[in-house]
Amino acid sequence: MNMHVFLQHGLGLILLGAQYTSGAAVPSSECRRWCGNVEIPYPFGIDPNCSLVADVFDLSCELRDGVLKPFRGIFEVLDISLAHSTARVLNNIEASCYNNTTKSMEHFGYHESANGGPSSVYRLSDVQNRFTVIGCSALASMSDQDGTGYQGMAVATCRDMSDLVDGSCAGMGCSQTMIPKRMYYYDTNFSSSVNTSRIWEFNRCSYAVLMEAAVFNFDISYVGNTTFNDTYHGWVPMVVDWAIRDVNSCDAAQRNMTYACLSSNSVCVGSVNDYGYTCNCSQGYEGNPYLQGGCKDVDECRNNNPCPSGGTCHNTIGGYRCSCRVGTKLEGNTCSPNIGLILGVTMGLFGSIVITMIIIFWGQMAIQKRKLEKVKREYFRQHGGLFLFDRMKSEKGLAFMIFSEAELVHATNNFDSTRILGKGGHGTVYKGIMKNNMPVAIKRCALVDARQKKEFGQELLILSQINHKNVVKLLGCCLEVEVPILVYELVLNGTLFEHIHGKKQASQISFSNLLRISYEAAEGLSFLHSYASPPIIHGDVKTSNILLDENHMAKVSDFGASILAPSDEEQFVTIIQGTCGYLDPEYLQTCQLTSKSDVYSFGVILLEVLTGQLPMKLEGPDTQKILTSTFLSAMSENNLDTVLVSHVKAQASMELLKGLANLANKCLDLCGDNRPSMKEVAEELGRLRKLPMYPWVQLGVETHGESPSVHEIESDYYMGENESQHINPGSSYYAR
Ligand SMILES: *[C@@H]1O[C@H](CO)[C@@H](O)[C@H](O)[C@H]1NC(C)=O
Ligand SMILES: *[C@@H]1O[C@H](CO)[C@@H](O)[C@H](O)[C@H]1NC(C)=O
Numbered sequence: 001m002n003m004h005v006f007l008q009h010g011l012g013l014i015l016l017g018a019q020y021t022s023g024a025a026v027p028s029s030e031c032r033r034w035c036g037n038v039e040i041p042y043p044f045g046i047d048p049n050c051s052l053v054a055d056v057f058d059l060s061c062e063l064r065d066g067v068l069k070p071f072r073g074i075f076e077v078l079d080i081s082l083a084h085s086t087a088r089v090l091n092n093i094e095a096s097c098y099n100n101t102t103k104s105m106e107h108f109g110y111h112e113s114a115n116g117g118p119s120s121v122y123r124l125s126d127v128q129n130r131f132t133v134i135g136c137s138a139l140a141s142m143s144d145q146d147g148t149g150y151q152g153m154a155v156a157t158c159r160d161m162s163d164l165v166d167g168s169c170a171g172m173g174c175s176q177t178m179i180p181k182r183m184y185y186y187d188t189n190f191s192s193s194v195n196t197s198r199i200w201e202f203n204r205c206s207y208a209v210l211m212e213a214a215v216f217n218f219d220i221s222y223v224g225n226t227t228f229n230d231t232y233h234g235w236v237p238m239v240v241d242w243a244i245r246d247v248n249s250c251d252a253a254q255r256n257m258t259y260a261c262l263s264s265n266s267v268c269v270g271s272v273n274d275y276g277y278t279c280n281c282s283q284g285y286e287g288n289p290y291l292q293g294g295c296k297d298v299d300e301c302r303n304n305n306p307c308p309s310g311g312t313c314h315n316t317i318g319g320y321r322c323s324c325r326v327g328t329k330l331e332g333n334t335c336s337p338n339i340g341l342i343l344g345v346t347m348g349l350f351g352s353i354v355i356t357m358i359i360i361f362w363g364q365m366a367i368q369k370r371k372l373e374k375v376k377r378e379y380f381r382q383h384g385g386l387f388l389f390d391r392m393k394s395e396k397g398l399a400f401m402i403f404s405e406a407e408l409v410h411a412t413n414n415f416d417s418t419r420i421l422g423k424g425g426h427g428t429v430y431k432g433i434m435k436n437n438m439p440v441a442i443k444r445c446a447l448v449d450a451r452q453k454k455e456f457g458q459e460l461l462i463l464s465q466i467n468h469k470n471v472v473k474l475l476g477c478c479l480e481v482e483v484p485i486l487v488y489e490l491v492l493n494g495t496l497f498e499h500i501h502g503k504k505q506a507s508q509i510s511f512s513n514l515l516r517i518s519y520e521a522a523e524g525l526s527f528l529h530s531y532a533s534p535p536i537i538h539g540d541v542k543t544s545n546i547l548l549d550e551n552h553m554a555k556v557s558d559f560g561a562s563i564l565a566p567s568d569e570e571q572f573v574t575i576i577q578g579t580c581g582y583l584d585p586e587y588l589q590t591c592q593l594t595s596k597s598d599v600y601s602f603g604v605i606l607l608e609v610l611t612g613q614l615p616m617k618l619e620g621p622d623t624q625k626i627l628t629s630t631f632l633s634a635m636s637e638n639n640l641d642t643v644l645v646s647h648v649k650a651q652a653s654m655e656l657l658k659g660l661a662n663l664a665n666k667c668l669d670l671c672g673d674n675r676p677s678m679k680e681v682a683e684e685l686g687r688l689r690k691l692p693m694y695p696w697v698q699l700g701v702e703t704h705g706e707s708p709s710v711h712e713i714e715s716d717y718y719m720g721e722n723e724s725q726h727i728n729p730g731s732s733y734y735a736r
């Protein structure tokens with residue numbers, strides 16, 4: 001029998017013997033690639049000389065009901081997948097129905113017993129298809145080509161319609177079974193001993209078909225009068241696996257003239273169903289692996305970003321890569337802080353000296369790296385900056401230490417809550433005692449997000465290099481934990497905030513000391529602003545960030561918000577940072593932090609010193625809630641006296657207080673450019689400090705025209721020793 005002839009029933013599409021031509025012809029560009037709405041990708045074709053193998057991969061394109069549809073014999077082709085080497089076709093529902101006139105069972109639909117041929121390219125998909133039988137007295141069997149191989153059965157029964165459940169296909173009215181691999185043909189037989197002669201009034205027909213499981217959902221009406229056959233109009237989708245089957249395997253195919261996966265980035269894949277092979281585009285490519293140049297690069301970044309959160313996706317030929325933001329690097333599936341990178345990037349900003357240093361450093365590292373034992377190299381890779389800081393230490397002679405996690409756990413008694421000195425927006429600070437009995441402040445970030453990791457890195461970098469008596473000293477860090485832990489010198493005597501607004505309030509500290517502390521803080525900030533170009537901006541200047549050491553010397557702390565390079569695009573989208581009441585109004589509008597923003601905040605500090613008031617009050621009359629506006633209106637009304645706190649008035653001269661108020665006024669100028677620089681502020685404070693301390697209000701006490709006595713300064717020392725030391729107090733003050 002001619003193999004090209006479709007038999008009157010059965011699965012014609014599986015019957016074709018192969019007439020393989022040698023050497024895959026390049027299909028003409030005139031070949032039609034669409035039939036109606038269905039794409040016909042090579043190796044398939046609908047026109048002559050357009051498929052990989054004549055006849056075997058040929059489809060016909062026929063006009064049915066006014067629409068062009070591709071057919072393989074009697075089977076309409078719904079779609080063809082190259083990536084999965086499957087095709088969906090419509091398969092005919094077979095039925096066995098009782099005829100109440102002839103009193104016999106009649107068979108409908110296609111079934112067959114003819115021989116297909118194992119060289120057919122198609123196989124019935126065992127993964128996606130189920131042999132589906134519907135009825136209340138139905139027993140159907142399916143068998144492969146000669147009845148001697150596979151024989152499967154499915155039975156569906158019920159007493160009446162009430163036994164049936166929508167969606168349930170487990171025997172009551174509906175039953176599905178799997179089929180094995182390697183089937184290219186099947187035959188259906190309804191058992192004559194189980195028939196619908198007694199139940200024909202509600203279930204005249206039994207149905208059986210091999211169909212795609214995913215599209216089937218049992219409905220009880222399939223047994224009733226709108227039957228399964230009616231619902232699907234006699235045809236249901238079925239999946240076939242196709243493959244090139246002129247050889248057994250990829251190995252053999254690659255040695256054969258007819259090998260079809262010759263185009264670049266095309267790989268051979270052994271057939272999943274029976275022998276033979278298919279072609280697939282290699283990982284990172286998509287398209288038609290059977291055509292020259294058919295596999296095209298996939299733009300992995302176009303739709304869903306496959307990179308971890310915070311990462312940026314970059315498409316590459318055959319793949320993609322992820323990059324993390326400046327200051328983080330890809331580690332496993334997350335962007336984690338990369339001290340080394342931050343160092344490299346930011347240090348560039350410190351000018352050519354540092355650049356030279358980096359060059360020396362990298363050069364040294366390259367030499368050093370070769371010498372390193374394998375183990376240490378691995379360690380370095382894991383912890384990034386460890387070795388880096390080692391180098392820094394020896395290069396620059398920084399008194400900077402790398403601590404192990406165990407050391408810090410020991411120092412803080414496993415981060416015991418009784419050791420907490422303060423909690424702030426950027427982390428928790430613990431008091432720690434190092435092995436040499438040196439007390440330190442250990443700062444650990446509570447929340448780990450990419451931005452905070454970056455802040456940590458920045459803080460680390462800046463502070464490790466800054467050495468100024470009015471800036472809190474960074475002693476070292478610990479890098480073997482997810483978020484680096486920072487170790488600072490412990491600054492014992494509370495904050496300026498506590499000394500101005502604390503419980504003991506005005507009695508605590510003399511005005512001359514307040515003035516000196518302000519001056520020192522200004523010096524510290526001025527140092528930061530002048531240390532590098534562009535300047536290091538603190539970004540969160542406030543009284544609670546000015547710490548006092550045992551000599552009541554001011555030390556500026558908490559660089560969590562510090563910004564090194566204001567050109568960074570990211571900044572324009574980050575949330576405003578800082579603390580309510582201290583925020584530069586210009587910064588709020590432009591979102592650009594400048595050194596003048598620190599000057600503004602410092603102006604607020606001067607007001608707190610002068611007035612003893614909080615920058616913002618939640619209670620009280622509206623007009624007095626914001627300290628700056630209360631002050632500025634008093635200034636404009638030339639009514640300074642009303643806002644100054646009495647103990648200040650009692651301790652300082654009018655000239656001094658007016659000078660301070662004027663300085664504060666300049667710092668609070670709405671236009672940043674008009675504000676003095678931090679250096680000028682420090683100089684002015686230095687000048688004012690030298691003025692005699694005549695009180696504004698004469699108390700009738702004789703003064704000596706000199707600064708307060710030593711005794712007076714020393715009297716400040718009584719406080720602080722027993723007080724809890726909050727490095728970051730006043731959580732209610734933090735901007736959210
Ligand atoms: C198909 O190719 C063969 C051999 O190259 C050629 O003889 C024949 O004319 C072609 N048929 C069409 C319709 O192009
Ligand atoms: C029953 O069989 C008779 C005789 O062959 C035929 O005319 C009739 O259409 C059949 N009825 C049904 C419902 O198939």
Ligand SMILES: *[C@@H]1O[C@H](CO)[C@@H](O)[C@H](O)[C@H]1NC(C)=O
Binds near residue numbers: 100101
């Ligand atoms: C056969 O079925 C038809 C409707 O399908 C019905 O009119 C007729 O009465 C039935 N015959 C018998 C003998 O039940």
Ligand SMILES: *[C@@H]1O[C@H](CO)[C@@H](O)[C@H](O)[C@H]1NC(C)=O
Binds near residue numbers: 103104193195196
């Ligand atoms: C239906 O099955 C019963 C029991 O197996 C049998 O007696 C009867 O002849 C069958 N009827 C037809 C029409 O096949």
Ligand SMILES: *[C@@H]1O[C@H](CO)[C@@H](O)[C@H](O)[C@H]1NC(C)=O
Binds near residue numbers: 141143147189190192
């Ligand atoms: C189909 O059923 C008939 C009658 O029961 C039987 O003679 C025949 O061998 C069966 N065919 C197959 C393939 O099972």
Ligand SMILES: *[C@@H]1O[C@H](CO)[C@@H](O)[C@H](O)[C@H]1NC(C)=O
Binds near residue numbers: 224225226
């Ligand atoms: C379907 O059967 C129900 C009874 O089961 C009957 O009431 C209804 O009229 C039938 N519908 C049709 C279209 O035959």
Ligand SMILES: *[C@@H]1O[C@H](CO)[C@@H](O)[C@H](O)[C@H]1NC(C)=O
Binds near residue numbers: 230
């Ligand atoms: C199944 O439906 C098709 C199309 O609606 C129809 O031609 C065929 O006769 C039906 N078969 C049965 C057994 O009802």
Ligand SMILES: *[C@@H]1O[C@H](CO)[C@@H](O)[C@H](O)[C@H]1NC(C)=O
Binds near residue numbers: 021247256257
């Ligand atoms: C190559 O393929 C042809 C059929 O196209 C086949 O006859 C031949 O045996 C194959 N050769 C090898 C080495 O598999």
Ligand SMILES: *[C@@H]1O[C@H](CO)[C@@H](O)[C@H](O)[C@H]1NC(C)=O
Binds near residue numbers: 269284
């Ligand atoms: C072909 O490659 C795609 C993408 O790489 C993959 O999803 C698919 O499973 C592969 N197909 C086969 C048959 O291996």
